[in-house]
């Protein structure tokens with residue numbers, strides 16, 4: 042009762058990754074387990090897409106530096122919002138969300154970029170490929186969780202992950218059109 046905080050506390054893990062709490066959601070254990078696995082994949086990949094956007098936001102250069110510097114940061118913020126939405130969906134289904142980036146690194150399928158700086162078009166292409174990886178997986182996951190009755194996860198994947206990814210892909214891809222700026 043001294044008012045001294047109890048520091049340096051450690052405890053055993055109270056619930057393992059990959060396990061489920063029983064919540065009364067009207068969804069089967071198997072449906073929720075499957076959704077959590079697909080959501081954690083999307084979560085890990087989206088964490089790395091977010092990191093890729095920040096890296097390229099910092100390393101951007103050239104005549105369109107300012108525009109792309111700002112655009113990539115805007116996309117990063119939107120991806121970070123998706124990270125939170127995906128993680129909280131896993132928790133709301135009774136699962137355990139992938140949190141630590143080192144854990145996410147073991148799960149993600151997004152290739153690791155070089156530690157240095159790539160050419161600007163290569164950085165944009167890398168982002169487009171990461172988007173497509175997530176989109177392909179999200180389309181498949183959305184269809185499968187819908188057949189298991191998990192409409193909420195289907196909605197999150199379709200209306201947030203897929204729609205955001207498609208819009209960001211459009212904004213990036215238009216920067217890779219080789220078009221004259223002054224003389225036609």
Ligand SMILES: [Fe+2]
Pocket residue numbers: 098114
């Ligand atoms: Fe910044």
